[in-house]
Structures are given as structure tokens and as C-alpha cells.
């Protein structure tokens with residue numbers, strides 16, 4: 001005995017309903033936007049700051065009110081601080097970070113890839129990198145000054161050294177996580193060593209390399225203040241340090257806000273670059 | 285002719301012992317044949333295929349393809365992997381065209397050929413899709429098209445349909461038979477399924493584990509009957525098919541029992 005269940009018969013008069021578009025459920029936070037949550041958190045923190053400063057819970061010398069910081073920002077924006085305009089401070093810092101980033105990526109990506117691919121490269125570079133990268137930049141800062149003087153070279157070298165390691169390590173990890181089968185697949189399609197590198201190794205390592213660059217930018221901003229301890233006359237880090245000598249906490253706050261804004265912009269740009277270069281990330 | 289001559293493979297196991305994965309296996313795959321290797325898990329089927337593909341050097345023995353010794357992977361042997369290995373950053377079309385790109389074929393020419401191959405496996409409408417938009421069976425078909433693109437002399441397939449449901453699997457078997465028939469390629473195919481082996485192979489080799497050897501060979505023509513009559517049910521329900529199935533099952537179980545007794 002056979003039963004055939006009639007299908008729903010679609011008539012011409014049926015209104016075509018808009019289908020509900022669905023997607024694979026992700027793991028973790030998924031794709032929902034977190035912008036609102038973050039904004040609410042930011043506003044809450046601002047209010048908290050205002051309340052603590054206004055009620056005198058913390059001595060005024062240590063914690064200025066938001067209004068004071070804003071007016072300090074306006075004053076610095078108009079008249080500059082410590083013999084330089086705000087833009088001169090910011091551009092001096094950006095220049096250093098950018099130069100260091102370029103040096104770190106141009107050296108770091110090829111060295112990292114080579115370390116992932118070649119026993120000799122790994123053996124040679126492992127020792128110096130593993131030795132220096134856990135050191136705090138402040139520890140080798142005096143050496144930079146003694147060896148390279150107090151000009152831009154020593155500042156940029158310090159930043160580049162700090163930013164180099166995350167890029168090398170991530171490029172190396174990118175190569176190492178390449179599945180063996182993908183390599184075999186390319187070889188069985190007749191790939192030469194060079195084609196294997198260009199078509200398989202490089203794109204496979206790209207997501208990890210971009211993550212490494214993001215981390216290294218974070219490290220770079222973190223090292224900036226240290227770099228600008230070296231006899232600088234310009235730079236956001238310098239501005240913060242010199243303000244701290246006069247206990248001008250409002251200026252310190254302005255400096256911190258400027259660094260945070262720059263760092264945030266960089267990280268946003270990196271995320272856009274990531275979306276453009278590796279749209280497949282996490283999709284297979 | 286692909287000729288495997290007394291091929292042995294020893295692996296280093298962890299505690300300094302050696303695993304004898306392949307023991308003096310000899311096998312020839314003549315022009316136009318469809319050779320299926322069958323056996324329980326761990327009997328050295330993948331090891332044999334990896335050696336043929338050039339991914340794995342032999343401990344002893346030799347493998348030659350049309351007289352030339354195999355000393356590494358190459359475009360003359362197309363490989364279809366069990367796990368799908370499509371590149372996520374390339375479209376389906378560019379994945380299929382990858383081997384032609386390696387060979388230096390111009391963009392227009394390789395895309396045209398890739399489109400032909402996608403038509404052969406029935407995926408011409410998915411040329412511009414990303415691999416993650418395809419189902420498992422579709423990805424496997426793209427894998428077949430990709431392996432065919434550089435026009436290899438032989439196709440090596442390691443359980444390509446192992447992860448598919450039985451209905452998709454039957455469709456894929458029919459597709460593979462028509463690819464085989466139309467392209468005239470030699471195929472070496474690994475499977476766990478006795479039915480699949482009987483249906484597809486012009487020659488079926490049965491392997492047993494520890495050490496991996498060939499314990500039986502069958503020359504068959506079910507697949508040729510299928511090419512002629514296109515009637516799968518008639519073949520699979522024929523008394524000869526059932527008798528062979530039982531015979532092979534007995535061989536597989538017997539080698540399994542022998543191994544257990546030896547342990």
C-alpha cells in the first residue's frame with residue numbers, strides 16, 4: 001500500500017510572500033552589531049567619571065572633571081602646548097608610528113614566512129627574536145640612545161623593534177597552520193615552488209598576518225610614550241610626559257584621548273582592510 | 285600503464301617501532317581501466333594512493349607511469365581528496381582552473397575549459413559561487429572537475445564519496461562512470477563499500493591489513509554493462525553481483541579474523 005500526500009497546490013492568486021533570509025548560526029558573539037552596547041558602556045563610564053570628579057570623591061588634583069578636560073582640549077587645539085601646535089604633536093607621533101610600521105612589515109612578513117618555510121631561516125632568526133621580544137622596550141631604551149643618538153632614528157628603531165615581533169610570529173604561524181592536503185593538492189596540479197608560495201602559502205597565511213599587524217599597531221601605540229621619552233620636543237607621548245611634570249592632569253587626559261582616537265582609527269582601518277583582503281575568513 | 289612493482293612502505297611509529305603499512309604490493313592499471321581498491325580501515329589503501337601520487341616515497345619497490353618512474357607529485361596524476369581542499373578565496377570556476385593557471389594557460393582559455401568541465405559535472409550554474417556556498421556532494425564534484433582540468437593520464441581518488449549520503453553517492457557514482465567513459469581516463473579508486481567497488485571497477489583488488497597486501501583480485505564488467513544499458517537496479521540485483529558481494533565479504537572478514545587471531 002502506498003500513500004501519496006498531496007503537495008500544497010500553489011495557485012496563481014497566491015501573494016508571493018517575502019521569504020525570511022537566513023544564515024548559518026555562528027559560534028560565540030555571532031554577527032549581531034555590538035555598537036549600541038559599546039556606546040551605552042562608554043556613556044555610562046563618562047557619567048561615572050563626572051560623578052566621581054564632581055562630588056570630590058577623588059581629589060581634584062588627581063582627577064579633573066570632563067568639562068575641564070574639554071576646555072583644556074579646546075585651549076590646546078587653539079594655542080598648542082609646549083611650543084608646538086596639537087597637529088604638530090600628532091603628526092610627529094603618526095610619522096614615527098608609520099615609519100616603524102612600514103619597517104616592521106617590510107622586514108617582518110618575509111622573515112616570518114621564511115621562518116615558516118625554511119629550517120635554516122627558522123634556526124637563524126629564532127634565537128635573536130625569542131631573546132629580545134619578551135623584553136620591555138624601556139629596558140633597551142638606554143642602549144638605543146647610546147647607539148643611535150637622540151634623534152628620530154632611535155625613536156623609530158625602538159618602535160620598529162617592538163612592532164616587528166608580532167608580525168614575524170604571526171606570519172610564521174600562518175605558514176605553519178597551512179594544511180598538508182592543500183599543499184599536496186597544489187603539487188598534484190603541477191604547481192612549481194614559486195606558484196605554490198604565491199597561490200597557496202601567501203593567501204593561506206594572510207589572515208594571520210593581518211591579525212599580527214593589528215597586534216603590532218597596538219604594541220606600537222603602547223611603546224610610543226617610551227619612545228618619546230628620548231629628548232623629544234614634539235609628539236603626543238612627549239606632550240603627556242611634559243604635562244605630567246606640572247601635574248596638569250587635564251592635559252594628560254587630552255593626550256590619552258588623542259592616542260585612543262588615533263589607535264581606534266587605525267584599528268578600524270585594519271578591520272576594513274581585513275574585510276577587503278580576506279572576505280573568506282572563518283567561512284570554510 | 286601505471287605499474288606498481290613490489291612496493292613496500294614502513295612508517296616510523298612513536299615508540300621507535302616500525303609499522304609495515306604496505307608489503308610488496310604489485311599492481312598494474314592499464315589504459316582505460318577503472319581499478320578499485322577495497323579493504324578495512326588501516327590496510328594501507330591511502331598509503332598506496334599517496335605513493336602513486338608521489339606524496340610518499342616508497343621504502344622498497346618502484347612505481348612507473350607509462351615507463352617513467354614516479355619521484356614526486358605532478359600534473360600527470362590528478363588527485364581527488366577525501367576531505368575537500370577547495371581554496372576559499374577563489375570562485376568555483378577559478379578553483380577548477382587552478383591547474384591550468386599553474387600550467388601557464390591564458391586566462392580566457394582556462395576559464396573556457398573550466399566551464400566545460402563544470403558542465404561535465406553538472407555545475408555550470410555555480411561557476412561564480414564561493415566554495416562555502418556549495419553542498420558536500422557539489423564540492424566533491426568541483427574537486428573532480430579540478431583534478432581533470434590539467435588533463436592527467438590517471439585519476440587517483442581516495443574515498444571521494446565516503447562522506448556522502450547513499451542517494452547522493454549513487455548519483456556521484458553514475459556521474460563518475462560517465463566522466464570515465466567520456467574522458468577515457470584511467471581511474472584508481474579507494475572505497476570501503478563492497479557494492480561501490482563491484483559497481484564501478486573493471487578490476488577490484490581486496491587488501492588486508494598489517495602488513496597491507498593484496499589478497500584477491502577480480503576482473504569485472506558490471507560497469508561496462510551499466511555504460512551500455514544504464515540500468516543500475518538490474519545490475520545490483522543480478523545473482524552474479526550478489527554472489528560476488530558475498531564472496532568479497534567473506535574474504536574481507538576472513539582476513540580480519542586472521543589478523544585478530546595473530547594478535
Ligand SMILES: Nc1ncnc2c1ncn2[C@@H]1O[C@H](COP(=O)(O)OP(=O)(O)OP(=O)(O)O)[C@@H](O)[C@H]1O
Nearest residue numbers: 295296297303305324325326327328329330331332
Ligand atoms: N604518516 C604515518 N605515520 C605512521 N603511520 C602511518 C602513517 N600513515 C599511515 N600510517 C599507518 O599505516 C597503516 C595504513 O594506513 P592507511 O592510511 O594507508 O590506511 P587506509 O587503508 O587508507 O585506511 P582508511 O580506510 O581508514 O583510510 C595504518 O596502520 C596507519 O596507522
Ligand SMILES: [Mg+2]
Nearest residue numbers: 329330331442
Ligand atoms: Mg585512507
